[in-house]
Amino acid sequence: MESSKTAFPKNNTAKLVLLALLFAAALVLAALENTLPPLPLPFPGLKLGLSNIAIMYALFFLNFKSAFALAALKSGFVFLMRGALSGAISLSGGLLSVLAMIGGLKLFKTGLSYMGLSILGAVFHNLGQLFVVGVIYGLGFMPLYLAVLLPFGAAAGILTAALLKALLPALKRAVCFINKKESGRL
């Protein structure tokens, strides 16, 4: 993957600003998603996971650590807004999703495109959430849910990858701007 990892600022304050911006973007995307009408599917409660766009950006163009940080921060926000259970579900999904995308990057090197990685991330996000729900609520093995969540995760992954591609120029501009400020002033 010919990512431009050097774009990540060296200065601590600039790093903080960039991560905070991405975190804010993740939250706005999540809020935006909540205002959309529910998806016309037989299974209610399925979401596209638009905030993964910010996390994917961090993973592909910054570094692994910042992607983990964003996933954990987002779960922290869910914890504050919706309680410990939702927080735990979000954390397990978020971390597993980042781990799966890193796994995909390491395993396939350049074999997978953003779309493939995004699909892996989305599917494992679902699996992580389902696992915690299954354990906490004592549901055991849920083949019907797995059969629905896997293809849905793949579809959501394709969509978020397409959106990331569309948003990339804007995100890059933001990073360049922060970098310029950093070198100009400090």
Add this chain to the structure above:
Amino acid sequence: MKFCKRTDLAVIALILALAGVFYTLHSARQKETAAFAEIYYYNTLVETVALTTGEERTFSVKEAPNVLFRLYKDGAICFFSSDCPDKICVNTGLLSEVGQMAACLPNGLVLKIVSLAADELGADIAIG
């Protein structure tokens, strides 16, 4: 970087194949006749409802009095109303086949359809 590569398609194919396997597992289960609905409050079974009685009633469990369940004459059951913010449980609709479930995570409730066979396996469950 290209948006989509051949390995991506392989990943998609693998995911769809896995989904197919899980669906087959589910339909194998589905052949069993639905006999009971189990209501769990966090990890604990709090109520077992016989589905085939032909009666129609609305009820709740004492752990979550603000959530109403409704059992229909044809043996289908659903979350009828709930005080949770998202109403995902109510929107799940009617359940009548083995393996189907609905959950109200904010209230810690799960409604699950099981067969007679599954219930006999868990022999510690008393049926009232």
